[in-house]
Amino acid sequence: MSDADEVVIISGGSRGLGLALVRAFVAAGRRVATFSRSRTPEIDDLIERDTRGAGFHWRQVDSTDSAAVARFVADVAERWGGVAALVNNAGVSQDGLLALMREDAIEQMIAVNLTGTILLTQSCAKWMIRANRGVIVNIASVNAIRGHTGVAVYSATKAALDGLTRSLTRELGARNIRVNSVAPGYFESDMVQHLDETARARIARRTPLGRLADTTDITNVVEFLVSDRASFVTGQTIAVDGGITC
Numbered sequence: 001m002s003d004a005d006e007v008v009i010i011s012g013g014s015r016g017l018g019l020a021l022v023r024a025f026v027a028a029g030r031r032v033a034t035f036s037r038s039r040t041p042e043i044d045d046l047i048e049r050d051t052r053g054a055g056f057h058w059r060q061v062d063s064t065d066s067a068a069v070a071r072f073v074a075d076v077a078e079r080w081g082g083v084a085a086l087v088n089n090a091g092v093s094q095d096g097l098l099a100l101m102r103e104d105a106i107e108q109m110i111a112v113n114l115t116g117t118i119l120l121t122q123s124c125a126k127w128m129i130r131a132n133r134g135v136i137v138n139i140a141s142v143n144a145i146r147g148h149t150g151v152a153v154y155s156a157t158k159a160a161l162d163g164l165t166r167s168l169t170r171e172l173g174a175r176n177i178r179v180n181s182v183a184p185g186y187f188e189s190d191m192v193q194h195l196d197e198t199a200r201a202r203i204a205r206r207t208p209l210g211r212l213a214d215t216t217d218i219t220n221v222v223e224f225l226v227s228d229r230a231s232f233v234t235g236q237t238i239a240v241d242g243g244i245t246c
Contacts, residue, residue, distance in 0.1 A: 185241025
């Protein structure tokens with residue numbers, strides 16, 4: 001592959017699933033660029049390990065700052081010759097009944113989960129169209145497939161990503177650009193840290209495979225969708241949830 005064919009941009013790569021995705025693609029030998037609002041020890045470690053400065057790139061960027069996001073994408077594309085794949089991972093969630101939720105919390109979820117994702121995708125798509133190839137993977141949620149109390153706004157933003165996936169599939173398919181969604185269920189991350197053992201056990205019992213997901217369960221699916229092994233897979237939402245939505 002050329003340098004450009006190896007380039008993967010992952011939003012929100014400093015922790016949680018985003019960090020797991022960054023590590024997985026770095027381990028696979030891809031050129032990985034990511035951004036986040038804060039620099040973490042895990043990001044420092046990745047920078048230090050990239051001794052030649054040729055395989056990993058990080059910048060402090062707020063995903064709601066459209067100008068900064070566009071500059072980040074342009075910098076990556078100019079540095080490595082293009083953008084082969086984009087994984088839209090950045091997202092925030094605030095639980096609470098809609099009737100009681102603060103307006104600023106609603107606006108933040110829409111700005112990060114939806115508007116920021118659309119604008120990042122727009123910037124990357126321009127480079128993919130120029131190359132006449134590319135892959136986009138949107139990290140959605142099983143909350144977009146099945147409703148749950150207290151996550152109405154979060155679910156709405158993630159359902160919107162599934163709509164974005166299907167429309168962009170039609171819009172970009174002729175340019176050999178594939179677009180898919182991955183909808184994780186409950187997995188070991190910050191999103192379940194507030195749950196006690198009783199709540200975790202309850203979720204596991206409701207899951208046909210009898211456990212919460214590990215981030216590897218999700219990164220494996222994302223890696224597959226980005227690879228040429230999925231060359232005829234586009235416009236799909238793939239639930240990685242152990243069967244909880246079946």
